[in-house]
Amino acid sequence: MRTTVLRSVQIAMTALIVLGLVCHVQAGETYKLALSLAITGPTSDAGNPYAKGVEDYFKYVNEEKILGDDTIDCTIRDDQYKTDVTKRNFEEFLDMDIVFYLNYSTGSTLALKKDFEEEQMPTIPASFHAGNLVDSNYIFLPIASYSAQAIGLAEYVVKNHQGDTPKVAMFIHPSAFGRGPVEDVEKAIAAGLKMEIVEVVEHGKDLDNTAMLKRLMSKGVQYVICHTVQSPVATVLKDSSRLGLTAKSFGEKEKLTFLGAHYTGGNDLIALAGPASENFFWTTSYTLTSEPGPGTDFQLALAKRFGRDDKAANSHNYTNGIMVAQVATEAIRRAKARGAKVTKESLYEELLMMNGDKAFKLDTTVGPVTYSKTDKMGVDTLQLYSVTSGVFRAVDKPFSPEFVGKI
Amino acid sequence: MAANRWLATGNYFTSYQEEQRIFFTHLDRSVFMVFIALLFLWPYFFTLSNKYMLVIDNILIAMVAILGLNLVTGFAGLISIGHAAFVGVGAYTVASFARVLGDSHVVVTHFWPLLILLAGCTGAVFGAIVGLPALRLKHLYLAIATLSFQMIFTWTINFMRFFDQGQTISVGRVFWFFGKVARKQHYLFWYYVALILVIGIGLMIRNLMRTKYGRCLVAVRDNDRAADAMGMHPGLTKVYAFAVGGFIAGVAGALHAYLYRGVGIESFSLHESITYLAMAIVGGLGTLHGAFWGPVAIKMLDLQVEHLAEVAGEMLPANMNLATALRPLTFGLVIVLFLMFEPRGIANWWRIVRSYTKLWPFRY
DSSP: OHHHHHHHHHHHHHHHHHHHHHHHHHHOOEEEEEEEEOSSSTTHHHHHHHHHHHHHHHHHHHHTTTTTTOEEEEEEEEOTTOHHHHHHHHHHHHHTTOSEEEOOOHHHHHHTHHHHHHHTOOEEOSOOOGGGGTTOSSBOEEEOOHHHHHHHHHHHHHHHOOSSSOEEEEEEOSSHHHHHHHHHHHHHHHTTOOOEEEEEEEOOSOSOOHHHHHHHHHTTOOEEEEESOHHHHHHHHHHHHHTTOBOSSTTOTTSBEEEEOGGGOSHHHHHHHGGGGTTOEEEESBOOTTSOOHHHHHHHHHHHHTTOOHHHHTOHHHHHHHHHHHHHHHHHHHHHHTTOOOOHHHHHHHHHTOSGGGOBOOTTBSSOBOOOSSOOEEEOOEEEEEEETTEEEEEEEEEOOGGGGGO | OOSOSSSOOSOOOOSHHHHTOSOSSHHHHHHHHHHHHHHHHHHHHOOOOHHHHHHHHHHHHHHHHHHHHIIIIIISOOOOSOHHHHHHHHHHHHHHHHHHHOTTOHHHHTSHHHHHHHHHHHHHHHHHHHHGGGGTOOTHHHHHHHHHHHHHHHHHHHHOGGGGGGSOEEOOOOEETTEEOOHHHHHHHHHHHHHHHHHHHHHHHHHHTTSHHHHHHHHHHHOHHHHHHTTOOHHHHHHHHHHHHHHHHHHHHHHHHHHHTEEOGGGGSHHHHHHHHHHHHHHOTTOTTHHHHHHHHHHHHHHHHHHHHHHHHHHSOGGGOHHHHHHHHHHHHHHHHHHHHOTTOHHHHHHHHHHHHHHTTSOO
16 A cells, blocks of 8 residues: 555655746747836837837747747846946846847946946947947947938938028037037038038027027028937927927928928927927837838837827837847847757857848838848838928938048 | 953953954964955856856946045045046046057056056145135035035046047956966956955054044044044045045946946946945944955846846836836835935944844843
8 A cells, every 4th residue: 555655656756846947948048138228217118119029029939939949038127228227238138148238328338338338248238329339349239220220311402402501500419429420421512411500509408599599590500400309309399389480391491491300300399399399200110100111010019019099109219129029039030940059159059140131121120130240230221201291201201321431 | 451362251351452353362373364365266266257247347436436425425524526527537547548649659658557556646636726625625525525526526527538528448458477368257357356456445444443543534523623622633534535525436437437448438437426425324434344245145136136127118108218217216216225324334233233143142
């Protein structure tokens, strides 16, 4: 009797162990990724939907078994737009043995650049600052840099302006983030772009821009290229509209045509500026839900699936978050496909191979993601949009700024 | 003098020198020595993750900075709203060397103790310059003068290309006798450096307050006209208070630069100055202990509110943005509550605990 009981226990335990092992094999691997960004504090209006985009896409990957039995575990931490908190978060992530890192602000990306190098950590920030790529091997911009965007807008002005050399003012954020592209646009002018920068305005927290706008008019300025965040642009647009200075069509004489780079636009600008945002020209590499297509259909379905509100679902920063998550997932998928172990080293290699035939084509952007040792800007093409009847509509086809390669 | 130097339960001073002793009893000295030994030894028994070592290092650096602020505002009674700028002067002294020579130049990586000292001296020079208005101004007017230094500092760094317009200037890893301080040892190494400096500067201030120069600070704070009548020079005393405070702040800035291996303007903003002032108030102005309690309380509160904001951010609707407001609200509330109910700060709780244990088991 006793022997029978013992044998039964032995059989049961062996079965449990075998079952445990089988389950372990079937459960697949979990790849740890991490994102530190401003969910609260400054710029959280952009960080919040961005975080949701990343979170939702990775949930989708796990639920739909895009990576087979393997799953992605992405820890998302709020850094309140503070570099020291980002640094602390990054240290925590390293202790968790992450294989891929998603960062957010320009300041923290620059501050942690050395850490990314030392740790050989492939990193995609939400900042498109060209300076992120200087002396760096492991930072990959998701789309064209702010400089490329500003040059792209300048090229559009030159191509579509009628008359003599167009006179342009640049309305920028009073920081390195704002100033960076000015230098590159000036280099593009030196390289042959026929445009004159009449004035560079570093905005403050002014609630009225009448004097500034009148001054620009007196100097014969016809175009204002903005590179800042949405609220100061909204203030300028409203003031310009109130003074009757805004052009009704692109390049209207003796009026001002406003154009802006990625973080100046989006639905938030329309909400802030209202009807004054009409005819505002904006460039980004992302598809927008106001121009339906397969990418935006997927975005809206994803937002619906995970119960996101309309604001988040239609935000270009939600698209931004989805897109970086798509790139990270694709790198993991490709590493697995070639039989490599998924590590930060193999993912870095996969990103570097993402070019030519292996460029990553996705629907959330207007062009493919291409990376190589010498090209760390993901989507090189830009799409120009303009506000028409309260929504952003595509203007012409996606384009690649020519002068980016000449400076 | 008490008959028993181990268990004195009251004030039995028979000379001024006795009253000025650093440790009143042998027990005080022994407890202090054991406490210091524990601070040095605990990392050998408990391993903390880099994240929490960074938090502790940060607290120690804040302690150094608050020791300087406490000297200016607490002991000398001169309100300084630009303390982060003085810390920034120290940090940017190191950053300047990194910018000119390269972040991995031998001067930056091997002679870092000298650079920390130099950063302190630069802080002292700026402190003395900013302190000059104290010859003519006091109270709110002087506070505005320090505020303007904060503004000028931020503006200068943000606009000068030499300082990379406020973007992070990187600083290389330092070397010690065992070679390069690698990532694994980085936070522990700077823990010991910061700890030694906290203890050293703490003892320095304790000793300063026993000298005539220290007593001058308190005299000028309490009544500068009376101090003048007693033969002290209130103006020079204020300038030297700013210089010493600037020196200590400069040292804290250099530590910050080396700990984070980079210097960016956002760590030295007006907001940081206000945070330093809050640390000094919560800790207890005009007390040495306050400089230790304040940073611990505020940094730990910050960490907890951060977790709370994260949870709140997930639970509350994003458009309410309450989580964003949680941190400044809590921060402001803590300062107001301390000013209302415990203006002498946490140091006063420490004093009460000490008095109680000193008299125990007697009630008086």
